[in-house]
Amino acid sequence: MNKGSSRPRYLRWDEKKSVLEGSGEWTLEHADEIERALGRLEIGSDRKCRIDFGGVERFDSSGMLLLLELKERVRKNGGECLLAGLNTKQRKMLHLVQKGYHDTPLPRRKEGFFYRVGHTVMEEFDVLRSFFRFLGELTASFARLLMHPGSFRVRETVYHIEQSGFNALFIIGLTSILVGLVIAYESLVQLSRFGADIYVVDGIGIAITRELGPMITAIVIAGRSASSYTAEIGTMRLTEEISAMRTMGFDPFFFLVIPRIVALVIALPLLIFFSDLMGILGGMLASKAQVGISYSFFIERLQEVLSAKQYILGIVKGPFFALIIAATGCFHGFRVTGDTESIGIETTASVVHAIFFVIACDALFAILYTQLGY
Structure with missing residues (x-):
């Protein structure tokens, strides 16, 4: 939002139009403020609404995650939202972030016997190489x-x-x-x-x-x-x-x-x-x-x-x-x-x-x- 405007920063719910308007910079730098704005947000009981982010000045991946969190919150409240106002580049970014948003984390790879032996050998080799470098500096x-x-x-x-x-x-x-x-x-x-x-x-x-x-x-x-x-x-x-x-x-x-x-x-x-x-x-x-x-x-x-x-x-x-x-x-x-x-x-x-x-x-x-x- 511009300085001096009465419009709330980051989010505003227009109950008459059933539109959720975004503004400001949705970046990592402002993530805490946006999360607080999400906490204060009160969305109407409309089953359908529209999220308009045409007024957002700048996005990064943190902002996209917050946008997905907003959509998830609306969905849990029983609403259904249409997303508007994003340009082509922002939509591609949203697609990439959304692709792994609900994915379960990859299972941790089991470290077998040979893996542990190889890892230990490589660590000791690195220590030995550093030791010879240390001896070179000591000789100098x-x-x-x-x-x-x-x-x-x-x-x-x-x-x-x-x-x-x-x-x-x-x-x-x-x-x-x-x-x-x-x-x-x-x-x-x-x-x-x-x-x-x-x-x-x-x-x-x-x-x-x-x-x-x-x-x-x-x-x-x-x-x-x-x-x-x-x-x-x-x-x-x-x-x-x-x-x-x-x-x-x-x-x-x-x-x-x-x-x-x-x-x-x-x-x-x-x-x-x-x-x-x-x-x-x-x-x-x-x-x-x-x-x-x-x-x-x-x-x-x-x-x-x-x-x-x-x-x-x-x-x-x-x-x-x-x-x-x-x-x-x-x-x-x-x-x-x-x-x-x-x-x-x-x-x-x-x-x-x-x-x-x-x-x-x-x-x-x-x-x-x-x-x-x-």
Whole structure:
């Protein structure tokens, strides 16, 4: 309706002519006002009437749906209406909208076993592709860091060494002692049958330093630090701190990713050394309690059978495990979307993927050491 006119907007019922007149713009922008006008509308008791929309200035699909709703309301009241005033283009639009107006919704497709498997595979492939893109950006950031070493954030790196390294000593030490106890007890049960109790020292020393120490440490750190990195960076994504950093010209990799990776690469080999000591201590306690092997004899035997090579073969894995854990945790942090639920999803995914990649990396080391004769 034109400004200043007394004619009601959108709808007017002319009882004398039995005509329902439309006006204004029947678009999504005015849908709420039109619905209120429909609610106030009082149509006469005539069995036949005419709906004239020649005065409507503009239509879109929302307006067409409202027009169909109006026709349906008139029909339910026992009336019968003829539609007039629409041009050819509007009639085609009405036909398309009306075609699916009363259709029942399509049934949801059942997701069979093969569909779920394929969907999961494609999702994991997409994650893997994004991860390689992330590694490419990380490599470029490290290259820029080598060209501009003054931009390295020492204070943040020291802070993350404390958080990821020093604060994890207790849980790693306790876990390693328990694993050493279990290995010693299980080994002694078998070895004591053949009177070879002394060889428990060989098994504990080599198994802990070469395999179990690095693996236990990496798995504990994956559950502890990878999840922490994902949650921290993911929260920054939700609060748009990372977007603000980019707006101000700061590279999030320099501020968030590189300090965490460098800190964990430094801390994890030290944690593996500590885990080796605690695991051997647990085996020594179990040997003393189970078969009475003295501490001095255990240490002397350990010096004879455990060479520095076994320790080095285990400690070399530390930086690779650290790179995998830190990169995976940061990567999933950057994948957090705009809701809090995604933080939990990505945190869980980061721990699962970090542990999987650590085990896969350890398997590659085992194959490599075997091929090299170690």
